[in-house]
Every structure is written in C-alpha cells, then in structure tokens.
Amino acid sequence: MLIKEVLKTLVVIMSVLLLLILANAMVRLLGQVAAGAISMKVMGVLVALNMIKVSGFILPPAFFFSVLWVLGRMYRDSEIVAFSSAGVGLLRLYRPFLLAALPLALLVGVLVLEAFPKSLAYADVLQSQEKKQFRIGGLKPGAFNEFNRGRFMIYVGREEKSGDTLQDVFVRYVQDGKPGIVVASRARLAHLDEPPGRFLLLEDGRRYEGVPGKTEFSVAGFQRYGIRLPDVVAERVNMSRASLPTSLLLGSDDIKLRAELQERLAAPLSVFALMLLSVPLAKSLPRQGVYARLVMAVVIYAIYMNLIQLGEKWMYNGVTPEWMGVWWVPGTTALLAFLLIRLDAVAYSSLWRRWKGRRL
Numbered sequence: 351m352l353i354k355e356v357l358k359t360l361v362v363i364m365s366v367l368l369l370l371i372l373a374n375a376m377v378r379l380l381g382q383v384a385a386g387a388i389s390m391k392v393m394g395v396l397v398a399l400n401m402i403k404v405s406g407f408i409l410p411p412a413f414f415f416s417v418l419w420v421l422g423r424m425y426r427d428s429e430i431v432a433f434s435s436a437g438v439g440l441l442r443l444y445r446p447f448l449l450a451a452l453p454l455a456l457l458v459g460v461l462v463l464e465a466f467p468k469s470l471a472y473a474d475v476l477q478s479q480e481k482k483q484f485r486i487g488g489l490k491p492g493a494f495n496e497f498n499r500g501r502f503m504i505y506v507g508r509e510e511k512s513g514d515t516l517q518d519v520f521v522r523y524v525q526d527g528k529p530g531i532v533v534a535s536r537a538r539l540a541h542l543d544e545p546p547g548r549f550l551l552l553e554d555g556r557r558y559e560g561v562p563g564k565t566e567f568s569v570a571g572f573q574r575y576g577i578r579l580p581d582v583v584a585e586r587v588n589m590s591r592a593s594l595p596t597s598l599l600l601g602s603d604d605i606k607l608r609a610e611l612q613e614r615l616a617a618p619l620s621v622f623a624l625m626l627l628s629v630p631l632a633k634s635l636p637r638q639g640v641y642a643r644l645v646m647a648v649v650i651y652a653i654y655m656n657l658i659q660l661g662e663k664w665m666y667n668g669v670t671p672e673w674m675g676v677w678w679v680p681g682t683t684a685l686l687a688f689l690l691i692r693l694d695a696v697a698y699s700s701l702w703r704r705w706k707g708r709r710l
Contacts, residue, residue, distance in 0.1 A: 352420065352446040359416040367408050368401060375400045392476055399469040406461030406617055411651055413454055414624035417447055418647055421632030447625050455621040462617040463596045471593040519552060523577055530559040532575065542576075549576040609666040612676040616658055623680035623687075624651070630690035654683060 379393045421443075424430050433443075495504045507518025519537040523530050534555030541548055552575045560567030591610045599611040631647045661676040663669075670678075 352443070353450050355420045356413075356416050356447065356450055359419050360412055363412045363416055363419075364405075364408065367412060368405070371404050371408075372397065372401065396473055396476060399473045402461070402465050402469045403473075406458050406466055409454060409458050409461070410617060410620040410624055411655075413451065413621060414628050414651065415647070417625060417628035418632045418644060421629065422634065422644065425632065425634050443629055444626075447629065448622075451621050451625045455618040458621055459618040462614050466614075467593050467595050470590075474590075474593060519555075521550070521552070521577065525577070528559060529561065530557065532557045532577065534575070540576075549578055551576050605672065606666045608672070609662045609676070612665060613658060613662045616661075616676045616680060619677060619680040620654075620658075623683040624654070626684050626687040627690070630687055650686075654679065657682075 375397050376393075379396055421430070424433075492507070495506070496502070501524050503522040505520035506516045509516055516537045517535060519532075519534045521532040521534070521537075523532070532552055532555060534552035536553045538551050539548065540551050552572075554573055555575065556569065556571050557575060558567075558569050591606060594607065594610070596611065596614065599607045599614075602608060602611075627650065628647070631650070657679045658676060661670070661674075661679050665672060665675060
C-alpha cells in the first residue's frame, strides 16, 4: 500500500515539474524559432532532449517529497498510530520505501550517467548547426532579420500563406567584400544545381551596389536576381564537461573531470539519502498540522543541492581532498536522518517525559 501511494504521488509531482520545465524550454526555444536560429522541427527535438536531461536530476527530490506527502497525510489521518499499535515501528516503514528506491536509483543512474551527457552533446550539435543556416521560415515580417553575423540583413514586408514566398523584401548583403542593397517585390529560397548552391531568388526589383562616398556605384533593375548564400561550414563544437561521456570520465586523471563524475554519481545516491531523511522529517504530532516539517524539508533540500554544487567545486579547487569527492553530502544527509530518528526516540521516551515533568 505504501509503495502504491508513493509511486502515485511521484507520478503527479514528476508530471507537474516536467510541465513547468517544458513550458520554460518552449518559451526559450520559440524565441530562437522566431529569430530564425532554429526550425520548428528541431525545436521539438530540443524540447525532448531537454526533458531527458532534467529527468534524472528531478527524480530524487520528487521521490523525497512524495514520501513526505504520503507520510504527512497518514500522520494526519492517524494511520501511523494504527500501524504502531499493530507493531509496525519507524524502521519497519523503511522497507517499502527501500524497495521503491532501488529501481528508481537504477533509473536515475541510467539517465544521469548515460542519457544526460548524450542528450546534452546532441543538443549542442543541433543548435550549433541550426544557427549557421539561413532560413526563410524564421523571418519575421515587419522587422529586420540578421544572419551570418551581419552578412545578410533582410526586411520582409509580409509573407504569403504558403510560407515559401516573401513579399516587399529589402536585402543588405556583403559579397566579395562589397556591400549591396536589393529591393524586390518577391523572394524565395532555392537550391540550384547550376551553379550549385543555395540562393535567395528575388523577383521584380532593383539592385544598388557600391561603397558609399566612392564613385564606383551601380544601380540596375531586374526581373529575377539571385544572391548566393554562403555554404554552411561545420565548426568544431566545444563540448562542456557535462556533455562528456561517463566512460571518458572514468579513465581520466583530470581533477575537474573526476569531480564531474562524482557529481553524476551523487544523483542515484541522493535517492537513498533523501529517502532516509524523509521518514523522520514527516513525523508530526496531531496538533502540529498535517505537514509540520514540510518547510524544514524544503530548506534542507535547498541546502543539500547547494552542497552538491559546492562539493564539486571544492574538490577540483583542492579545498577538500579528492578521496572525499561529493559522496560526503549524501553520507551527511543519511547521518542527519539517523540523528533525527534518535532525537525523536528520546523526545517521546518515558524517561524524557518523566524528567520533563519533574522540572515543570
């Protein structure tokens, strides 16, 4: 029953978190689509990759708050009191949560150690390639659109419903070191075989070419004119440490790469550490409210995540010895869970109550 309730709550919390992350990613990527940096098709791929990247890191806190939520409700409904009267103690409650944590930790390990770096590297490559391409579909009517670091500046009056033809087009370009301006009634993007390459084909317009202030200046009208677009040259993508495969980190002697590996390994360990902490944190008295320690849990989790980040930085900066790595953060959290269990046991023991009664 406990496993079922926790997993149902976990699905709800994960769905809410993923929807929030999805909305944030779509807003950011739609801005790039409107600017012509990426296409709608690539945006869908990047959204999916972003969901894969974050899933492994939000599963541990989602499981943590799922256990808190379920146990808090059970304390409110006095179900834990019924469990205790039947001989089910606090340590016995850990058994179902441990059974749920084992497959979740395995899933988190696969997502963080394998899926996360691969999805991050693929997303970097896609965005790098898309930003180098010139796209008609990304042009915004009624605004100036800049491409290729200012090599092409295009103003579009309006766009036909078909989406492949632009009207009332103004183009400023630099070709062979010479600036030029073209004004045309219509324009479209085409791939030609002779001469081979990509061209912006303009129709019914005028061309102005020359350097302002010099006598070499030409003006000509045309019915059809093509501007060759530069070939897309694949540049080297600078891979961050986060996008490096785990197999490469395992065999590295670089302290920064070893710190990155430690941070990844901390994710599956966090499933167990936060689970151990959630059970004593959820404990509350009837008059303390339903989720008396939920605020404390949020604060502890915020401190926990910051310590993970600090642990990585301290490791490669030499503040902490390498053998400590980042695992000391989950270890300290597990120790804190043990101390909370002991404090609760002392606080509600008969000896403590008698000693407190004498003082009063």
